[in-house]
Amino acid sequence: MTEGPxxxxxxxxELKPAQAVLLVAGRELNTKLRTRSFVxxxxxxxxxxxxxxxLQSSTFDDGGRSEVxxxxxxxxxxxxxxxxxxxxxxxxxxxxxAEPAQGEQQVRDNDLDALVTGPVGSLQVTVKDTLNTELRxxxxxxxxxxxxxxxxxxxxxxxxxxxxxxAAAQVTVKQLEPRGDDQGQRLVIGLIVAFLLYMALxxxxxxxxxxxxxxxxxxxxxxxxxxxxxxxxxxxKVLGLGLVGLIQFAIIGVVGVVAGLATGALTISxxxxxxxxxxxxxxxxxxxxxxxxxAALGSLVSRQEDTQSVLTPVTMVIVIxxxxxxxxxxxxxxxxLTTVMALLPPFSPILMPGLTALGLAPIWMQALAILLSxxxxxxxxxxxxxxxxxxxxxxxxxxxxxxAVSS
Amino acid sequence: MVPEAGLEIDHVSKRYGDVVALSxxxxxxxxxxxxxxxxxxxxxKTTTMRIALGxxxxxxxxxxxxGEPVTLSMRRRFGYMPEERGLYPKMxxxxxxxxLAKLHxxxxxxxxxxxxxxxxxxxxxxxxxxxxxKLSLGNQQRVQLAAALVHxxxxxxxxxPFSGLDPVAVDVMSQVLKEKAAEGIPVVFSSHQxxxxxxxxxxxxxxxxxxxxxxxxxxxxxxxxxxxxxVHAPKAPAGWAASIPGxxxxxxxDGHTTLRINDDTDDxxxxxxxxxxxxxxxxxxxxxxxAELFRNVVKEGQ
Numbered sequence: 244m245t246e247g248p249x250x251x252x253x254x255x256x257e258l259k260p261a262q263a264v265l266l267v268a269g270r271e272l273n274t275k276l277r278t279r280s281f282v283x284x285x286x287x288x289x290x291x292x293x294x295x296x297x298l299q300s301s302t303f304d305d306g307g308r309s310e311v312x313x314x315x316x317x318x319x320x321x322x323x324x325x326x327x328x329x330x331x332x333x334x335x336x337x338x339x340x341a342e343p344a345q346g347e348q349q350v351r352d353n354d355l356d357a358l359v360t361g362p363v364g365s366l367q368v369t370v371k372d373t374l375n376t377e378l379r380x381x382x383x384x385x386x387x388x389x390x391x392x393x394x395x396x397x398x399x400x401x402x403x404x405x406x407x408x409x410a411a412a413q414v415t416v417k418q419l420e421p422r423g424d425d426q427g428q429r430l431v432i433g434l435i436v437a438f439l440l441y442m443a444l445x446x447x448x449x450x451x452x453x454x455x456x457x458x459x460x461x462x463x464x465x466x467x468x469x470x471x472x473x474x475x476x477x478x479x480k481v482l483g484l485g486l487v488g489l490i491q492f493a494i495i496g497v498v499g500v501v502a503g504l505a506t507g508a509l510t511i512s513x514x515x516x517x518x519x520x521x522x523x524x525x526x527x528x529x530x531x532x533x534x535x536x537x538a539a540l541g542s543l544v545s546r547q548e549d550t551q552s553v554l555t556p557v558t559m560v561i562v563i564x565x566x567x568x569x570x571x572x573x574x575x576x577x578x579x580l581t582t583v584m585a586l587l588p589p590f591s592p593i594l595m596p597g598l599t600a601l602g603l604a605p606i607w608m609q610a611l612a613i614l615l616s617x618x619x620x621x622x623x624x625x626x627x628x629x630x631x632x633x634x635x636x637x638x639x640x641x642x643x644x645x646x647a648v649s650s
Numbered sequence: 651m652v653p654e655a656g657l658e659i660d661h662v663s664k665r666y667g668d669v670v671a672l673s674x675x676x677x678x679x680x681x682x683x684x685x686x687x688x689x690x691x692x693x694x695k696t697t698t699m700r701i702a703l704g705x706x707x708x709x710x711x712x713x714x715x716x717g718e719p720v721t722l723s724m725r726r727r728f729g730y731m732p733e734e735r736g737l738y739p740k741m742x743x744x745x746x747x748x749x750l751a752k753l754h755x756x757x758x759x760x761x762x763x764x765x766x767x768x769x770x771x772x773x774x775x776x777x778x779x780x781x782x783x784k785l786s787l788g789n790q791q792r793v794q795l796a797a798a799l800v801h802x803x804x805x806x807x808x809x810x811p812f813s814g815l816d817p818v819a820v821d822v823m824s825q826v827l828k829e830k831a832a833e834g835i836p837v838v839f840s841s842h843q844x845x846x847x848x849x850x851x852x853x854x855x856x857x858x859x860x861x862x863x864x865x866x867x868x869x870x871x872x873x874x875x876x877x878x879x880x881v882h883a884p885k886a887p888a889g890w891a892a893s894i895p896g897x898x899x900x901x902x903x904d905g906h907t908t909l910r911i912n913d914d915t916d917d918x919x920x921x922x923x924x925x926x927x928x929x930x931x932x933x934x935x936x937x938x939x940x941a942e943l944f945r946n947v948v949k950e951g952q
Contacts, residue, residue: 258726258754258755263753266752267753274741457738457739458736461736461737461738461739462732462736463736463737463738464736465732465734465736466730466736466737466750466797467753468704469703469704469725469728469730469732470725470750470753470754636705638734
């Protein structure tokens with residue numbers, strides 16, 4: 244066969260460690276990006292997120308809007324109802340109803356949210372089941388004002404003057420910890436980022452373990468270790484699959500932010516982009532931390548069926564972190580426990596992005612958490628590399644963790 | 651171009667806990683030599699090969715190539731076929747070989763060309779874009795061989811390359827190994843198929859319990875054992891040879907007699923005795939086969 248002098252001369256080329264790592268990573272990237280499951284899961288995630296954003300934007304609209312029918316004397320109140328409801332953050336559309344009975348039918352048919360009838364001093368409201376709180380407050384206020392006006396007039400005082408003074412009176416609000424009025428959106432961003440991180444760590448972290456077990460169970464690892472060192476193989480695998488996850492995460496994140504801004508569900512582009520970037524950073528930190536642990540644990544078993552059981556303790560930690568994160572975000576807590584949890588390397592990847600999105604993580608806390616995470620990664624890389632090196636060629640029954648660490 | 655010193659395994663020992671896997675294993679495979687590595691299961695062949703490839707570390711001793719202790723970058727120029735066959739099951743044949751070639755330091759273009767060459771050479775052209783797991787076992791073995799050769803190695807170490815091969819594939823494999831040796835690279839392989847080893851190899855090493863117990867050319871090994879005489883004298887009565895001094899009867903049936911003679915016994919004297927009984931249709935000196943030598947070695951070791 245062709246014994247090309249070219250091939251012979253190129254064999255001597257020195258392969259630098261970084262090149263070996265990149266080759267391994269390139270293979271992971273190439274194989275995984277082309278799989279149907281990657282394409283499908285990306286599309287499904289994007290569709291789910293877009294649907295969620297759309298739903299969010301339409302529920303925001305619906306919650307703040309009522310259609311109110313006016314009949315008889317109440318017709319005169321139209322502009323006042325719209326105006327005072329607006330101050331409560333509620334949009335009202337007025338429909339004039341000629342016949343109250345006809346209006347009642349419309350309420351029954353959900354064409355109207357409420358029908359207002361009767362004299363201004365004693366308004367009667369007809370609703371299907373419950374009266375919207377904002378609408379109730381609006382109407383109550385208007386009615387009281389009308390009564391007050393007529394009483395004041397009866398007492399021979401100038402209603403305008405008295406009411407003007409009363410209207411000007413306001414409580415003074417002292418904000419101990421002022422927050423933006425966009426807290427709801429920040430919360431949603433925080434929740435989405437925490438959820439995506441949780442999914443990404445679970446899916447891609449376990450993919451690393453499966454990859455390690457695949458190499459071990461197919462025995463190809465012996466062929467590979469005759470040409471690359473164990474740490475290069477491990478680092479390449481973690482890097483390659485990490486990039487696969489990062490690409491998916493970035494696609495989903497960009498689609499989410501763009502969809503949110505386009506539909507108007509998101510009005511705080513800065514916080515959204517910031518949340519996404521924090522998510523990406525913490526994804527990387529969390530991934531390197533967990534993937535290394537997953538890889539080391541994966542190297543202990545020789546069969547794909549045993550992978551889950553050996554990973555369970557670690558996936559439990561991620562689940563606990565996630566549940567904790569969701570609770571913290573929803574209860575908006577910024578107590579000492581949250582701070583401590585958020586600084587611990589196993590939990591910070593899931594907690595920090597949410598806290599950052601909510602504006603609860605000061606700079607010192609973010610910096611400290613990143614430093615501690617980097618330290619955590621260095622520790623698991625050292626320990627994980629050792630376990631992997633000792634266990635990856637030992638096929639057969641499950642290797643005991645203690646033996647893998649000590650031998 | 652070809653270095654004078656070959657692959658040296660120099661006093662290598664390895665223990666697994668209390669179990670001694672190798673003790674003082676020593677041999678050399680010279681450039682251009684086809685070296686057969688023979689021994690029972692568990693004798694230490696695989697451990698020796700793994701240590702040569704750096705997959706395992708020796709407790710003591712050294713592995714040298716061309717006079718230098720073997721380093722990782724040197725090992726990249728070794729070709730290896732592990733006993734436990736392994737390839738990525740879901741990777742395409744071509745991709746797999748290209749990837750392995752690159753890991754051995756080939757540039758992308760060279761890797762592609764080499765992978766394609768070996769695919770054609772080993773009759774895998776139709777299968778080049780199939781996943782390895784979809785191939786028949788025999789074809790998977792061919793890919794495995796291609797994986798050992800794709801980077802045009804300067805040393806070949808093959809653990810049981812013939813196991814599980816059909817007769818056609820055995821011929822292909824033998825041909826490739828002979829050619830590689832003819833190119834001047836040291837080729838060492840282990841096998842339980844002793845007739846094959848006897849036919850192919852320039853030199854043979856017999857391993858028992860982690861030590862090399864015999865290591866020489868097939869010829870030398872065979873002539874070192876006691877010779878046997880095969881005599882076919884149809885008219886000869888039973889026990890005709892029993893009285894000849896220096897001769898032991900191994901078997902005797904219907905005029906076919908196998909005799910073992912001492913080194914200093916004159917075989918012509920045996921022939922005369924045979925002729926005295928009547929016609930002699932066959933009279934030949936038979937040297938023990940490698941299989942018989944091997945059996946003796948293992949028996950002695952016990």
